[in-house]
Amino acid sequence: MKFDNIIIGGGLSGLTCGIKLAELGKKCAIVSSGQSAIHFFSGSLDLLGKVNGEEVSNPLESIKTLADNHPYQRVGIDNMTRLADEVPQFLDRAGLKFSGNANQNHFVLTPMGVMKPTWLTIEDFTRFETKDSFPWKKALIINFSGFLDFHTLFIKDGLKKLDVTTQIKNVSMKQFEAIRKNPSEMRSTNIAKVFDNGDALDEFAQKANDLSEGFDVVILPAVFGLLNKQIVSEIKAKILKPLVLLPAVPPSVPGIRSQILLRKRFQALGGTYFLGDNVEEGFFENNRLVAIATNNHGDIKLKADQFILASGSFYSKGIVATRDKVYEPIFGLDVNGETNGSEWKDEKFFNDQPYMHFGVKTDSQFHAMINGEPVENLFVAGSVLGGANALKEGSGAGISLLTSLHVAEQILK
């Protein structure tokens, strides 16, 4: 089975590569072992939130201070500036509206009740321009009775520090009785499905409006618009007071919507999305990867001119650590991180852990390497690259998006 490009990994990075290449006419396939981390999406894409523990105000400026082997440095500041600028339109073409600026972080209120800097925020959520002020004084937090994935007390405590007085109220409605029967299944996605399919929205908005008498702002969990995106604008229109949505514990409703829209965009451009399949083996000839074999397709190999490895970090098994080594499990590519096991970690848990920087080695054009030799047509993108502690820096989404766009450009050259 022959494609122009095959991407291994169906998360933010893989889909970004696939869409970009398909937009420019390439026949692409994505092989994904399962659904991706986009299902845990907070609603904001970070470019750079912190450097050495200090909050970043201008991500593009602060990138210059990062280590030379950081993926951003390897993409290059000029490319970064140009590509970061492209991202909002790129997402918009998939039906995803984001706003923000790579020269100036804005803030979002997290479900822990604190303000965090970020780059782009999806239209569901509210952008705040400063960290230490909340535009309203009296907030009403509404939760659904029986919904355990929205921790209202954290929000209340957090807002208290911003001098906001809050009250928490629960709403019960007969439309949610069915999903409440099974407390472990009362999840944000199940609530969203009730709003998507039924008539619950009007009644809920009415209740929320009645309860919010005397408050300046209404805070709700982001349980709106899983498959039916309209629901988000409808709830915003129906709630009379200003409305702030906050992410709930995953699975994330805006996240799954984003995943679906990105996948549909890729397929609409002619892309083939193989879900629930694993790459078992690669076939190399003269420093080129010519084909891969997957679990589902067996002897029918998938061939392509170029391949991209966007298989994620430890959590997605893009790289694997055992007691004595770190390795890339599909092709046995060279990795950064084969150091002495005792140096993998810092004993202080909250410090910048060395293993978080581990990833697949590449040359300057993002080619994967085997025994020090670059593989001409195998590129690496996203978190499998290593070289960054995305958790500490707040750089995960930026690395996925921008290294992927950059790698796609290398292929299109």
Added chain:
Amino acid sequence: MKKEIFEPFNVSDNNFEQCVKCTICTVYCPVLEVNPDYPGPKQSGPDGERLRLKDASFYDEALKLCLNCKRCEVACPHGVKIGDIIQLARIKYSKKKPKVRDMILANTDIVGTMASTFAPIVNPIVALKPVRRIMDSVLKIDHHRIFPKYAGLRFESWYRRYAEKKQNDFKKHVSYFHGCYVNYNFPQLGKDLIKIMNACGYGVHLLEKEKCCGVALISNGLIKQATKQALHNVEAFKKSIVDKNMPVISTSSTCIFTIRDEYPHLLGIKNDEIRDESELATRFLYRLIDSGKLKLVFKKNYKKRIAYHTPCHMEKLGWSIYSTSLLRMIPGVDFMALESLCCGIAGTYGFKKENYETSQGVGKPLFEQIESSKADFVATDCETCKWQIEMSTSLKVQHPISILAEALDVEATMKLWNA
């Protein structure tokens, strides 16, 4: 360069320990969405397994509401065999005995043999409203359901009478696992397959006495009988694949999925020797075309708009690409892929009175897509999806093999491959 394989040393066969509780499976469970009595794949699967290992009384009979669609497994980022865990728990712990109704629905072989023998009488009778009412109240087979018609002349008999002899004229050969549906209800699909394979230069042979794959026996808790039939089939496949060097192809996605994956996973039956060469006809044809060993010539006047539905077991196999690629090769086909969603029938599940509402609720988003597709008909590889879609929408359903057979220029294709 050596490929590393990570082999965890303390993981059960059904790998429930590898669940990281991410909840992604619950988003894609079609039952959970419409029937809150079902605890959902995470709770029924890996979470429940921990409890059941501690004490069997934690087993919840609500697990029978699982459709065994395996969409949870396709979604799982960590490769946990969630569907298998649930089905194995049902096999191991369920105390509910199968009802008479379940035995009737599950024994497709015996019922099919009897019904097709008396087809002219059985077909009109089971279609009668009063009869369906009685089946509803006595057997709890939902009265909305219409049984697929039984064929008067079974496929096997037709084959022996009209097709068998000439199959030896070909240079290359395959065996055909036709399944109960082709044999008792719709022999035309089997005839279509023979037409295509013959045009491609392949003789088509039957297995030495094929038995029902047993999927309905497994889902209805008749495990002993399922195991017996599975052992028989594996031997029959071996005779074809190992002894005669003839691969086995099928036109039913569920039969082939059961034989390849459910036999080892649920029944503990080894099938290593036959698994790779037991596959769907569309995959077999695609491989030949992809490797340049075959080219199909199509009629110039075939013009249809076709909407393809991915059956759950095709989604799990990852094989819909083969059927859809073949359909797209037909010049006059205006092809559209429907979003891959469960149709809700799940074999015998949707026929049961207690599941009717769930079944239709699950299928609703798919039915709506189909109604707005403006297609001439729907194409799909699964016979029970076909029944469900035909019972629940205004469109007819055809198997990709039948579509290919209709669009194929048999003589031109034959000329290329039977020189």
